[in-house]
Amino acid sequence: MSRTAPLDHIMFVVNNLQATQASYTRLGFTVMPRMTHSELGTSNQIIVLQSTYIEFIGDLANARKRIADRLSPRLRFGDGITMMCLGTNSIHDELSRLTCEGINPDKVQSARRTVSLPSGSIDQTDSHFFYTRNPVHPFLSFFFCQHNRPDLIWIQDFQTHPNTAEEITGVVIVSDDLEADRAYFEACLTIYSTSQKQVSDFEFYDWAEFPSIYTSLLTLTDRPAGFTCGVKVRVASIHACRSRLLKNAVTFIDGNDHILVSASVAHGAFILFHE
Secondary structure, X not given: OOOOOOEXXXXXXXXXXXXXXXXXXXXXXXXXXOEEEOOOOOEEEEEEOOOOEEEXXXXXXXXXXXXXXXXXXXXXXXXXXXEEEEEOOOHHHHHHHHHHOOOOOOOOEEOOXXXXXXXXXXXXXXXXXEEOOOOOOHHHEEEEEEEOOHHHOOOHHHOOOOOOEEEEEEEEEEEOOHHHHHHHHHHHHOOOOOXXXXXXXXXXXXXXXXXXXXXXXOXXXXXXXXXXXXXXXXXXXXXXXXXXXXXXXXXXXXXXXXXXXOOOOOOOOXXXXXX
């Protein structure tokens, strides 16, 4: 089965972009230089993989009020994933579809930003997006985007990572009431069913069934009722990944064929590395 739109990227909101870049560099990722969204006021840095990426959003104090109001509440629980992005080649068709589903999405906005290329030249992305809102658990919300110049996001020089990371293969979602999320997930993902524990890139749990190994990776004194708490990343070599983490003195759990890094190290979401 396939969805209307594939996972494009995951969005963290963070208090300090510089500190986040340092942490993910220690984890063996190549983090792109800081950029500013021209129409939004926010700054971001991204980690580009083969067809997905990880985005860190900061400088919310400079953001347009509508953006700040949407993203800032997640910081009450510390850094972490606030939304997940699904890609589309026809953003206005996707907007119309979700409107018909009763989701009431926001208007389409520009995510244009200036990019410093490895050659030293400067160019600008051409991406557009719209937010949707999960009415029950706002930190389990999706937004949709269309990249008209993907070559300015998936830049080859930034796709090589010392930990050999290749792709996001999944995200782990936990909620105190998956049934209450059902209508929203069905509309956004189109094939979601609460009887399924995994739908393509997404792994769903309620707190009562949440695996203990994942619980140990979440050192949260105060947690949202529902949020995206983990990211699965495929690497070309688990041995090279392990070596990089050891070299950088990163604490991790070694599962032989996989490696787990806690949310406290990875700014609010645990990471599971695997081949």
